[in-house]
Amino acid sequence: MRDLGAGxxxxxxxxxxxxRHGRSxxxxxxxxxxTLVLYVGVLVALALWGEDFVAWVTPFADDWSSPWLGLFRGFLTAVLFALALLLAVLTFTAVTLLVGQPFYEALSERVDRDVSPDGTAPESPLPLWRELWISGRDSLRILVRALLWGVLLFALGFIPVVGQTVVPVIxxxxxxxxxxxxxxxxxxQRRGVELRERLALLRSRRMLVWGFGTPLGVSFLVPFVAVFLMPGAVAGAxxxxxELLGEEIRDGAGEPSEGGAAAPAVSPGPSPEH
Structure with a gap:
């Protein structure tokens, strides 16, 4: 429970x-x-033509009598839109980070310099194009995992009672x-931690991760909130x-400071054992 609060x-x-850092x-x-403009366009299109799509993929129900036809297709349309919203939440961050890689790299470095006891920040030795490639590749891998979970939860959603209570919480x-x-x-990634190592780190502190990400995911369901929380979410992450890498955060960190000249990199601390 302590890690939940820390997250x-x-x-x-x-x-x-x-x-405190308005420019950042x-x-x-x-x-x-x-990214918001792109996602809103997709969701609006789904709201307008989602029912037609459901009718197209369920031709076997064309001869069903009323009200069963309407209830069946209405339910599937609602589930389709709910699944789209879930995938939007899962992928919004990945797409936004890919679009804004240079923006968020700079913001994250500023946070590191501000909270580091010696005022330095780790810097990636890779060129920007290589950083974008790695970020896009890793985001695709995470998206595949998220889609598999989405399909599984979608299927479990049909279980009476459990599908409407436990499954949404999961x-x-x-x-x-x-x-x-x-x-x-x-x-x-700026510290050279590969995807497999990142996942291992996160799994070793699941409560910390859930304390950070779960309330953020819930808030992202509110229209437009994700856009305004993203900069702070990157800073908090x-x-x-x-913390995951055992790096020190200086006392009183977080006072206004709009960065400065880039400082030399520091080596990350050891990963804590759990």
């Missing part, structure tokens, strides 16, 4: 950090706004885990990454 604390600290916050809003925890992985990847 949520990192989320709040990240939001407070960007609130505005800088971090741009990728989310671009869905929020799954969403929280994958959201945290995507957000923490900005800081961890940087703090969480430092």
């Amino acid at each position: 949520f604390g990192h989320l709040l600290k990240g939001q407070r950090w960007v609130a 916050y505005g800088f971090g809003l741009v990728p989310g706004l671009i 869905g929020f925890f799954v969403t929280g885990f994958f959201l945290t992985e995507e957000l923490a990847s900005v800081a961890l 940087t703090l969480l990454a430092r």
Whole structure:
């Protein structure tokens, strides 16, 4: 339970950090706004033509009598839209991070410099094109995992009672885990931590991860909230990454500071044993 509170604390600290650093916050809003426009277009199209799509994939029900035909297809349309919303939440972060890789790299470095006892931040030796390639590749791998979970939860949703109570709760925890992985990847990838190692780190502190990612995933269900929380979420995930790697955070960190000249890299601390 302590880790749950610590994870949520990192989320709040990240939001407070960007609130104190207005320029960094505005800088971090741009990728989310671009991605939001794309997602809204897709969801609007689904709302307009989702019923037609369901009718197209269920021709066997054309001869069903009323009201069963309407209830059946109405239910499937609602489930389809709910699944689309879940996938939107799961993938919004990945797409936004891919679009805004340079933005969030800079923001995460500023957080590291601000909270590091010696004012330094780890820097990736890789060129930008290589960083984008790795980020896109890893995001695709995470998306495949998220889709598999989405399909499984969708199928379990048909179980009476359990599908309407337990399954949605599990869905929020799954969403929280994958959201945290995507957000923490900005800081961890800069430190040379590969996807498999990142997943192992996150699994070793599941309660910490859920405390950070689950409330964030729930808040992302509210329209437009994701855009405004993304900069703070990246900042908070940087703090969480430092804890996962055992890196020190100086006392009183988080005072206003808009960065400065890039400092030399520091080596990450050892991963804590659990």
